[in-house]
Amino acid sequence: MYTLYYIAGIAVLISFFADREKTIKGLKIGWKKFSKILGTYLKLLIILSFILLISDQFIINYLGGQAPFVGLIMGLIIGSITMMPGFIAYPLAGILVSRGVNYMVVAAFITTLMLVGVATYPVEKEYFGIKATIWRNIAGFIISALIAVVTGVLYGEVLV
Amino acid sequence: MAKNKKKTNKWNYIIFTVFVAFIIGSYFLNFDLGSRIGSNFMIFARDMISILPPAFILIGLFDVWVSRKSIEKNFGHTSGFKKYIYAILLAATTVGGTFVAFPVANTLYHKGANYSSIFTYVTAASLVMIPMSIMEASILGVKFTAIRIGVSLPLVIISSILLGNFFTRIDYKIPKAE
Structure with a gap:
């Protein structure tokens, strides 16, 4: 869990032996960037805490027992607005599959979960600007839909 | 613009403090919804604490090197x-x-x-x-x-x-x- 701390620690040590001043300058830059964005990350934390209230049961109910294309659309939408860490998302996807939900629907949900971040908008806009953030997410949504359909075809769930 | 940013940042901190107070209060008062939000919060907070500070150290070093x-x-x-x-x-x-x-x-x-x-x-x-x-x-x-x-x-x-x-x-x- 704290692997990145070890990596950063070692990097700082090496850098410090190589060039003291450069290292201090680098740490200052890092701190400046960090302190500037921290507030936005805290805001994101609050948003995510609420979003995760959308329970597993809700997702299972909505994605299960739908006609494939309704399920596909639902998967894309739910995946776009929610955000959850992998250790919650993948077991949930496993449950969906075991309940007989199409792989296509699961792919739609999982891929938009990763590619489309409505919730992470506040952070992304700070680094990319509003326009790039919106276009990138639209592209992510289209890519996710294509991936889901291809998955459906390759699993023999939808006929072409 | 820069001044405006600072102001938004300040608001973020204030809202965050209120939010944390709400979670702590929920635990003491056994307010179920609040506690659930609190445990969600812990999931992501642990993630961010373990990642963000060292990541920004590396970004800073990257910048100079x-x-x-x-x-x-x-x-x-x-x-x-x-x-x-x-x-x-x-x-x-x-x-x-x-x-x-x-x-x-x-x-x-x-x-x-x-x-x-x-x-x-x-x-x-x-x-x-x-x-x-x-x-x-x-x-x-x-x-x-x-x-x-x-x-x-x-x-x-x-x-x-x-x-x-x-x-x-x-x-x-x-x-x-x-």
């Missing part, structure tokens, strides 16, 4: 198709996913990487993270993961090129996060 020239050469206009390969490799090994990828992409851009490389990088960072993909394959099957990655990477590169051209044409500037 990596020259603009080498970024331009490998991720800029002069680099051909190989910049997408580099971007994907960098993405696959980025620890921490998009939370880290956004600031890294911003730093790369201001050091001379072009739009299509940073779009590829950020998008790939959420798609092909190695530890996540291994977990996925073990739960949903290797076939599922192979399809997802195999289909997505070409699409990611194509969409990045399209978006990159579009943003170059309208002369879009990405904000400098410093």
Whole structure:
């Protein structure tokens, strides 16, 4: 869990032996960037805490027992607005599959979960600007839909 | 603008303090909804604490050690198709996913990487993270993961090129996060 701390620690040590001043300058830059964005990350934390209230049961109910294309659309939408860490998302996807939900629907949900971040908008806009953030997410949504359909075809769930 | 930013930041801290007070209060008063929000909060907070501070240390060091020239050469206009390969490799090994990828992409851009490389990088960072993909394959099957990655990477590169051209044409500037 704290692997990145070890990596950063070692990097700082090496850098410090190589060039003291450069290292201090680098740490200052890092701190400046960090302190500037921290507030936005805290805001994101609050948003995510609420979003995760959308329970597993809700997702299972909505994605299960739908006609494939309704399920596909639902998967894309739910995946776009929610955000959850992998250790919650993948077991949930496993449950969906075991309940007989199409792989296509699961792919739609999982891929938009990763590619489309409505919730992470506040952070992304700070680094990319509003326009790039919106276009990138639209592209992510289209890519996710294509991936889901291809998955459906390759699993023999939808006929072409 | 800068002053405005500072003000928003201050509000974020105030709202955050109120939010934390609400969670702590919920635990004491056994307010179920509040406690559930609190445990969700802990999930993401632990994630961020374990990732963000060291990530920004590394970003800072990256900033002083990596020259603009080498970024331009490998991720800029002069680099051909190989910049997408580099971007994907960098993405696959980025620890921490998009939370880290956004600031890294911003730093790369201001050091001379072009739009299509940073779009590829950020998008790939959420798609092909190695530890996540291994977990996925073990739960949903290797076939599922192979399809997802195999289909997505070409699409990611194509969409990045399209978006990159579009943003170059309208002369879009990405904000400098410093």
